[in-house]
Every structure is written in structure tokens, then in C-alpha cells.
Amino acid sequence: MHQDAKFWNRVAKRYAKSPVADQVSYEHKLEVTRGHFTPEMKVLEIGCGTGTTALLHAPHVKHIRATDISENMITIAREKAAAQDIRNVDFEVSAIDDLKIEDESIDMVMAHSILHLVTNRKEVIERVFRMLPPGGLFITSTACLKDALGFLKPLLPVMRLVGFAPKTVEFFTAAQLEQEFRDAGFEVDYNWRPNPKQGVFMVLRKPT
Numbered sequence: 173m174h175q176d177a178k179f180w181n182r183v184a185k186r187y188a189k190s191p192v193a194d195q196v197s198y199e200h201k202l203e204v205t206r207g208h209f210t211p212e213m214k215v216l217e218i219g220c221g222t223g224t225t226a227l228l229h230a231p232h233v234k235h236i237r238a239t240d241i242s243e244n245m246i247t248i249a250r251e252k253a254a255a256q257d258i259r260n261v262d263f264e265v266s267a268i269d270d271l272k273i274e275d276e277s278i279d280m281v282m283a284h285s286i287l288h289l290v291t292n293r294k295e296v297i298e299r300v301f302r303m304l305p306p307g308g309l310f311i312t313s314t315a316c317l318k319d320a321l322g323f324l325k326p327l328l329p330v331m332r333l334v335g336f337a338p339k340t341v342e343f344f345t346a347a348q349l350e351q352e353f354r355d356a357g358f359e360v361d362y363n364w365r366p367n368p369k370q371g372v373f374m375v376l377r378k379p380t
């Protein structure tokens with residue numbers, strides 16, 4: 173089991189019940205993402221949580237493979253898919269590092285609120301780049317905590333101790349993240365952040 177699976181399993185029910193923090197921004201990100209869909213697309217989502225985003229996007233694409241380390245998150249996601257009778261999303265318990273994906277086999281990869289929760293971010297970005305064909309898209313919303321929430325870093329050990337934070341939480345800036353995407357070979361199609369305390373939403377493209 174992944175070292176952080178226990179934390180995310182424990183919070184899964186609460187996570188499922190909590191409302192989206194900023195509905196207007198969320199809708200904007202959904203809309204921008206939808207602007208890139210075609211009905212034939214094969215999409216991969218990493219760190220899908222309880223599947224809300226994958227299920228909203230499902231009617232617009234051929235197939236979504238939605239993955240997460242937490243069994244409890246995936247159980248809730250499968251229940252939601254069944255309740256909504258959505259059949260083109262496969263939810264799967266898997267850490268990003270364990271995914272077996274052929275090079276250039278996925279049209280779009282989504283990663284929302286997850287890149288700050290891995291220790292090997294650059295490697296993950298490089299793997300995503302290889303999964304995509306030329307022209308393929310990586311759409312990600314990422315908490316860049318070092319920009320406006322850096323004060324949280326010294327508090328992390330206490331937050332972990334009382335069960336408020338997982339073991340892995342990385343601090344970096346949006347500028348750093350953008351550079352890492354560029355270093356991996358991506359072009360930045362769109363870069364949007366409603367305010368410095370919120371995640372940075374980026375649409376990245378593998379050059380053709």
C-alpha cells in the first residue's frame with residue numbers, strides 16, 4: 173500500500189461530502205477542459221479522488237481511466253458512476269508510479285490537486301509527456317503552496333500528527349511548476365489562477 177493511502181482512505185467520506193471550495197472557478201476549469209474534448213478521446217485521470225470531475229466529463233469523450241491510491245475514494249467514485257449510470261469511466265486503485273501506460277496511447281491526461289502530493293513530480297510530468305502523442309494535452313490544477321501559503325510548511329509536522337495532512341506535501345511556486353512543464357517539453361496553452369491562494373490551472377500541450 174502507498175504510504176499516503178491510509179490518510180486518503182480515512183478522509184474519503186468527508187472529502188466526498190465537502191462542497192467545491194470555489195464553484196465559479198471550478199466551472200470555468202470544466203468549461204476550458206471541455207473545449208478540448210472530442211467524442212473519440214481516451215483520457216487518463218491521476219489522483220481522481222471520488223470521481224466528480226471524471227463523471228462530469230464522461231459524456232464528452234470515449235473513455236476515461238480514472239485512478240487513485242485510495243480504495244475508499246475509488247469505492248465512492250464507483251458508487252457515484254453506478255448511480256448516474258455512467259459506463260465509460262473505469263475507476264482503478266493505483267498509484268501514479270504503478271500505472272502501466274504505453275507511450276503515446278492517451279489523448280489527454282488530467283491531474284487535479286495531486287502534483288503537490290507526490291515526491292517525484294518531475295518524473296511524473298516526464299511520464300505524462302511520454303503517454304501523450306504529439307498534440308496530446310495535459311490539463312492540471314495544482315496547489316502551488318510556496319506562493320502565498322508558504323507559512324503552512326513549518327506547521328506540517330503538527331498537522332500530520334493530528335491527522336490533518338498526508339505525509340507527502342510539497343511546496344513550490346507556480347513559476348517553478350511552469351518551468352518544470354517546459355523542461356519536460358510541454359508548451360503552455362493556458363495558465364490561469366483565480367487568486368494566489370488557489371491552485372494554478374494549466375493546459376499543456378505536447379508539441380506536434
Ligand SMILES: C[S@@+](CC[C@H](N)C(=O)[O-])C[C@H]1O[C@@H](n2cnc3c(N)ncnc32)[C@H](O)[C@@H]1O
Nearest residue numbers: 180219220221240241242245267268284285289
Ligand atoms: C486533494 S485530493 C484531489 C482529488 C481530485 N483530483 C479532486 O480534484 O477533487 C488528492 C487525491 O490524490 C490521491 N493521491 C495522492 N497521492 C497519490 C499518488 N501517488 N498516486 C495516485 N493518487 C494519489 C489521493 O488519494 C486523493 O484522492
